[in-house]
Amino acid sequence: MVYDTALGQITMVSDGKAIVALRYGAVGLSNGDFHEDGRLYDAIAEINQYCFGQRKQFDLPLDPYGSAFELKVYKKIQEIPYGKTVKLSELTASLGKAATLEKTKEAVLGNPIPILIPCHRVISDEGKSLGYPGGTPLQKKILQMERANMNRTFVAPTDYKDPEDI
Secondary structure (H helix, E strand, O other), rough: EEEEOOOOEEEEOOOOOOOOEEOOOOOOOOOOOOOOOOHHHHHHHHHHHHHOOOOOOOOEEOOOOOOOHHHHHHHOOOOOOOOOOHHHHHHHHHOOOOOHHHHHHHHHHHHEEEEOHHHHHHHOOOOEEEOOOOOOOHHHHHHHHHHHHOOOOOOOOOOOOOOHHH
């Protein structure tokens, strides 16, 4: 299903239990019998909260597809703190002896659920983009947004009065 967000149009798929895929733009993602459900609405709400600095992490169930190694990479990526970046070689080293730069980079670039699995936080050893599913300009925008919102705390107003009570 295609949704408008603060990051532009996003196409997402849920299996009814978890988000299984996300792409920037209006693209065809359905490989099966998927329907719109509450998980997708929750995801849109959380993405918009994230874009406006009201959320620093996502609380959505995710079920990315991938090999055992790719799933290990996605799990490690989710451990990268909000507003921080990790160099590809550092990520690779954290994955154990079987990991190579090439395999790790391929997994990062193949992330089926970008933004929710924050692959935008993985950069080259030279500090540049590895390539990002939404494009390098979007990756830079997201990283700048995270840095700007890193020390902000959203607090709902406590002095709100319902107009009917006035």
